Amino acid sequence: MSEDLRFENLALQEALQQTYSRNQALREKLHEDADSIQDARSEQRRLKGMLMGMSTIAAIATALTLHYNERTQKADIKIQELQDANEQKTDALSTLARRAQRYQKEALPMSKNSHVVSAEEKQLLIGSFEERVAILRSRLGNDYIDAILEQTNKPPSAETPLVIESDSEVSTSELREYIKGFPTEWIKLNIKKIRIHKEEFGSVNTYTRTGRAAGEFAIASDSINIYSSAIKGKYRITFDQTVAHEIAHGNDWVNNEKLNVQERITLLAKIAARVWSRDRFVSSYVESINHKDPKTANVRQCEEYFAEVASAYFNCPDVLNYKDFQIIHELVTKRDPNFNIEEAKRARVYSFSTNRFL
Amino acid sequence: MKFTVLNNGAVCGTLTFTDNLYHFDGNSACSVFIADSVRAGLTIKSDVCVDGVFSIIQKPISHSDRLFPYALIGHLRDSGYVLYEFLEEVEATFQNILSAVAKDEAFYAQLRERWSVMSTLEKTYLLDLLEKDSVA
Numbered sequence: 001m002s003e004d005l006r007f008e009n010l011a012l013q014e015a016l017q018q019t020y021s022r023n024q025a026l027r028e029k030l031h032e033d034a035d036s037i038q039d040a041r042s043e044q045r046r047l048k049g050m051l052m053g054m055s056t057i058a059a060i061a062t063a064l065t066l067h068y069n070e071r072t073q074k075a076d077i078k079i080q081e082l083q084d085a086n087e088q089k090t091d092a093l094s095t096l097a098r099r100a101q102r103y104q105k106e107a108l109p110m111s112k113n114s115h116v117v118s119a120e121e122k123q124l125l126i127g128s129f130e131e132r133v134a135i136l137r138s139r140l141g142n143d144y145i146d147a148i149l150e151q152t153n154k155p156p157s158a159e160t161p162l163v164i165e166s167d168s169e170v171s172t173s174e175l176r177e178y179i180k181g182f183p184t185e186w187i188k189l190n191i192k193k194i195r196i197h198k199e200e201f202g203s204v205n206t207y208t209r210t211g212r213a214a215g216e217f218a219i220a221s222d223s224i225n226i227y228s229s230a231i232k233g234k235y236r237i238t239f240d241q242t243v244a245h246e247i248a249h250g251n252d253w254v255n256n257e258k259l260n261v262q263e264r265i266t267l268l269a270k271i272a273a274r275v276w277s278r279d280r281f282v283s284s285y286v287e288s289i290n291h292k293d294p295k296t297a298n299v300r301q302c303e304e305y306f307a308e309v310a311s312a313y314f315n316c317p318d319v320l321n322y323k324d325f326q327i328i329h330e331l332v333t334k335r336d337p338n339f340n341i342e343e344a345k346r347a348r349v350y351s352f353s354t355n356r357f358l
Numbered sequence: 359m360k361f362t363v364l365n366n367g368a369v370c371g372t373l374t375f376t377d378n379l380y381h382f383d384g385n386s387a388c389s390v391f392i393a394d395s396v397r398a399g400l401t402i403k404s405d406v407c408v409d410g411v412f413s414i415i416q417k418p419i420s421h422s423d424r425l426f427p428y429a430l431i432g433h434l435r436d437s438g439y440v441l442y443e444f445l446e447e448v449e450a451t452f453q454n455i456l457s458a459v460a461k462d463e464a465f466y467a468q469l470r471e472r473w474s475v476m477s478t479l480e481k482t483y484l485l486d487l488l489e490k491d492s493v494a
Contacts, residue, residue, distance in 0.1 A: 093484055096472060202413065213413035214403070220410050229416070238436050242414060245405070249412050279445050282359060284428035285414075288404035303412075304405050316440060318477035322486050325479055 141295035181348030193223035248310035360444035402429035
């Protein structure tokens with residue numbers, strides 16, 4: 001009997017041992033499951049966090065999109081308003097002109113007080129080709145005029161794609177869009193490369209040792225360098241003016257490859273007549289020119305005057321005398337008849353994806 | 359030299375230069391801006407051409423320099439202000455037209471009011487139209 005009980009006890013002990021082992025295994029499994037659940041919960045929390053982050057980003061993106069859409073709409077409305085106002089002004093001007101014409105007979109002769117045109121100025125504007133060349137020779141020097149006349153047989157250089165480089169915060173794609181806001185023909189043949197440097201100023205290596213260059217145009221390579229000082233200002237005006245000024249240099253009577261000799265001399269004569277006129281556009285670029293040789297000074301004044309009035313034409317034509325406006329407008333629309341100043345300005349404004357200038 | 363100074367399309371006042379001295383007659387914000395700019399020191403932008411390279415340079419300019427007025431004009435333009443130059447001959451021509459239409463009071467008033475808000479481009483364009491018409 002005791003033997004039976006011992007066997008039974010052993011069997012029970014064995015069963016207990018097995019139950020204990022199973023229990024142990026189940027506990028371990030339970031721990032593993034608990035760990036898995038813990039991991040799953042952590043993953044769930046992480047995913048929830050990500051989801052919330054993504055939702056926040058999505059909400060911000062939606063808000064930004066709405067904000068920019070609203071701004072774009074406002075800008076479009078403002079542009080439309082300006083265009084309407086412009087049209088109204090043009091209509092008002094025509095009406096005024098028509099009504100004023102009725103009083104012409106009673107009005108004192110316009111020439112009595114209007115700008116006194118000197119004989120030289122008159123010759124430059126309406127004289128024959130030879131007469132204009134003679135005046136220009138006497139004021140600007142034979143070498144300069146001969147160099148222009150010799151360009152008759154110069155073959156136009158091959159059209160090459162415009163190279164755009166930037167080390168600065170303005171990207172090359174932004175700059176490429178920006179350049180589309182200028183007459184196509186002004187860029188296509190006469191400007192080969194535009195580069196924006198990260199350096200604040202370029203170096204000027206000669207008599208202007210105290211000066212620091214914000215923009216450059218190199219005649220030999222038809223390339224423009226813009227330095228970051230032109231971008232860093234609070235307003236974009238400096239950048240706009242600097243780029244337009246340098247592009248204009250590439251399109252004057254010396255550098256514009258599309259002009260024939262007649263056109264070069266005509267353009268130079270028109271600008272010269274304006275430079276020596278009392279109602280010329282006031283610009284530091286022109287007034288600061290000082291050279292011991294008066295002919296060299298005259299040449300530089302003409303070149304700078306052209307670049308300045310062209311820059312004003314693209315950026316703020318309202319400040320120009322109509323005589324200056326007409327010179328640039330004729331030059332631009334001769335080869336780009338569809339060029340529209342306001343549309344071009346808008347294209348330049350929208351070319352920057354960031355709001356660094358706003 | 360005399361200029362009408364505008365900001366965001368609104369007239370701020372009149373800037374006049376006499377013997378290198380400036381006088382601004384207009385709103386206080388623009389007046390303070392000009393005074394602060396002059397006190398802080400101005401730079402003038404010019405373009406030098408060396409070995410076929412045109413370079414726009416900026417140089418400090420003193421109050422007594424003959425280029426001071428041009429430095430101030432340039433500074434205002436770079437700061438978002440628009441300057442319409444007061445062209446004496448253009449204004450005188452307009453006065454002639456005005457005196458001729460004095461009998462038509464309504465038109466006289468309309469013409470004078472419109473003239474006061476016209477830009478340099480609009481004024482010179484209008485006179486160019488009239489001049490061409492009188493020549494024709």
